[in-house]
Amino acid sequence: MEKIRVILSAELLVFVMFSIAEAPPSANLSLNFYDVSCPSAELMVRNTVRSASSVDPTTPGKLLRLLFHDCLVEGCDASVLLQGNRTEQSDPANNSLGGFSVIDSAKGVLEVFCPGTVSCADILALAARDAVETMIKIFSSKGLSxxxxxxxxxxxxxxxxxxxxxxxxxxxxxxxxxxxxxxxxxxxxxxxxxxxxxxxxxxxxxxxxxxxxxxxxxxxxxxxxxxxxxxxxxxxxxxxxxxxxxxxxxxxxxxxxxxxxxxxxxLKLTSIGVKTGDEGEIRRSCSATNM
Missing domain, CATH: 1.10.420.10 (Peroxidase, domain 2)
Structure with missing residues (x-):
């Protein structure tokens, strides 16, 4: 499964991105993981989420639920996006999940500008963050026991x-x-x-x-x-x-x-079972593992 390298926190309403460095699993967190390799990654995901939400106001809820189901089953590895038999998607309990097309759209844009760089797990985490930010954009203040x-x-x-x-x-x-x-x-x-x-x-x-x-x-x-x-x-x-x-x-x-x-x-939720360093892979398509 994929690694997640961005960990999301928030001070009141403004969500700040962190990342796990491309190093062994014990590595410390560092800021702004994609600043060099794909500086516009966050912006591209955010614009995709906002565009989808303007057409379908149920999009933010779908993206949040999608992230929860991903992180609470096998960790935050984007495995919920995989299609096929005996996948998380094929489980009847996940029949009502939605928001997959938003992740696919964001991945498509990122593969054009930053091929093979941004993981599907990170896109899902960012999209869920931006889904909440979309819902509370009228506010300007800064803001698993x-x-x-x-x-x-x-x-x-x-x-x-x-x-x-x-x-x-x-x-x-x-x-x-x-x-x-x-x-x-x-x-x-x-x-x-x-x-x-x-x-x-x-x-x-x-x-x-x-x-x-x-x-x-x-x-x-x-x-x-x-x-x-x-x-x-x-x-x-x-x-x-x-x-x-x-x-x-x-x-x-x-x-x-x-x-x-x-x-x-x-932040705790999106830190569950994260994959770092040489663990996992950056999939070329979120719906299938690399061949």
């Missing part, structure tokens, strides 16, 4: 979900209608979800993760949890569990604090 879990769950402030992803909160009665069986979900919100996702709804039907500010990366997700409007059962659990409830309340009342924690937890 249990705490990281609460923080990274905040990614549900944007994006969409298929009805099947939260169907376990309902059951079908004898007449074929859905009824709410999860008392942790707000009744009015549940009614809205059942209207959007009735029994027998098409597999293509989706709802927004955040019913309030679905296209803005903000702290509304945590306010939704306080109002018992977490879309997934795992979301609601963060508010009902005494170990995590205080952090939910803190983030709901402090957006800057959420952004600061997001930067720190995002």
């Amino acid at each position: 249990l705490e990281d879990l609460v923080t990274l769950s905040g990614a549900h402030t944007i994006g969409i979900a298929h009805c099947s992803a939260f169907s376990d909160r309902f059951e079908k009665d004898s007449k074929g209608n859905l009824t709410l069986i999860d008392s942790s979900l707000d009744g009015t919100y549940a009614e809205e979800l059942m209207k959007r996702c009735p029994a027998g709804a098409s597999l293509s039907v989706t709802v927004h993760n955040d019913p309030e500010t679905s296209f803005v990366f903000d702290n509304q997700y945590y306010q939704n949890l306080q109002a018992h409007k977490g879309l997934f059962q795992s979301d609601s659990a963060l508010f009902s569990d005494n170990r995590t409830r205080k952090q939910v309340d803190d983030f709901a009342n402090d957006q800057v604090g959420f952004f600061e924690s997001w930067g720190q937890s995002f």
Whole structure:
């Protein structure tokens, strides 16, 4: 699998790129890895993400989810982009992943200007970073423990979900209608979800993760949890569990604090299982290993 050589952090809202030097795995981190080999790498990825997001506002959520699935399975090695049998993409659990075309587009541009230089793993990490930056561009300020879990769950402030992803909160009665069986979900919100996702709804039907500010990366997700409007059962659990409830309340009342924690937890996430030095390869195409 590929190496990831850029590690992303943030001070409030401005994300800063770091990299792992082209050296043995124990090497220290250094700044601006592509400054010499491909000075415009970040700009090209950022422009690709912004262009795609302007056409499809669900793009940022897709890119964030794509990165999470990549990093949490085999480490941040872009293996989720590989196509074919017995790949991560072929796993039914990943059927709803999207954003692949954005990564392919960015890779295509980079291969023209900096052939064989920028890894797909780095492109994916940069694209996910820029996806968040795209969502919060109206702000100008600078900004995987249990705490990281609460923080990274905040990614549900944007994006969409298929009805099947939260169907376990309902059951079908004898007449074929859905009824709410999860008392942790707000009744009015549940009614809205059942209207959007009735029994027998098409597999293509989706709802927004955040019913309030679905296209803005903000702290509304945590306010939704306080109002018992977490879309997934795992979301609601963060508010009902005494170990995590205080952090939910803190983030709901402090957006800057959420952004600061997001930067720190995002750095941890994109450091999982990184490949450095002679490990991995820089693929010519993100969807296949080099021959």
